[in-house]
Amino acid sequence: MQRSRGFKSRSRKKLTKKPRTGRSNPITNKLQTFEEGDLVHIIIDPSVHRGQPHSRFHGKTAEIIGKRGQAYLLGLKDGNKFKELIVRPDHLKLQE
Template structure:
């Protein structure tokens, strides 16, 4: 049972890089543009100690609320007891990457806008709601009557304990 409770306590494996990925981050990590409202994944990079988030936030997804030249402010939900708190932390860009969590939603929004624009030109109404798939249509199966076997359960006969 460890005794020290430092800021990076018990992060030996959590803050370690994979094989052949050690060293400083690539230049592309610094060239990503973040905007307020973007969804980002927090993934601490152990090769950069400055601006590193606490181990609790490693692997969490949050929303950008502030952008500076070398860091971003991220708002993350944290469950404390029986309530959810919105924690605001500032993290350097090395420890943050754009999230793909709402990629399908944004794709669907673009498709719906295109459908509505096309329908407006033709003067029709279009339903953009997602409809769950209904039951599959029925079908008839043709089989050779000699190959069909009718199965029936064996009749249950009660035998009292005394007759055994």
């Protein structure tokens, strides 16, 4: 029998929230807006499943290329390859 290697495999520590850190997912995360060219940090919110990027991109910094519906199109270098991600604003934080 072969073990499953699904989308969330080996991400137990990354995709868990600390208990009782206040409100679990404030509405302000969903309502934040970004402009093209902004740099954002990809911080996955495990309580929101829609628009989640793959766990390998957690903690990376990307540039906003465009918008697709409610989500944003991000561009980042992963090794030597340029990758595009479609991520909802719940999982993004503006770089300061």
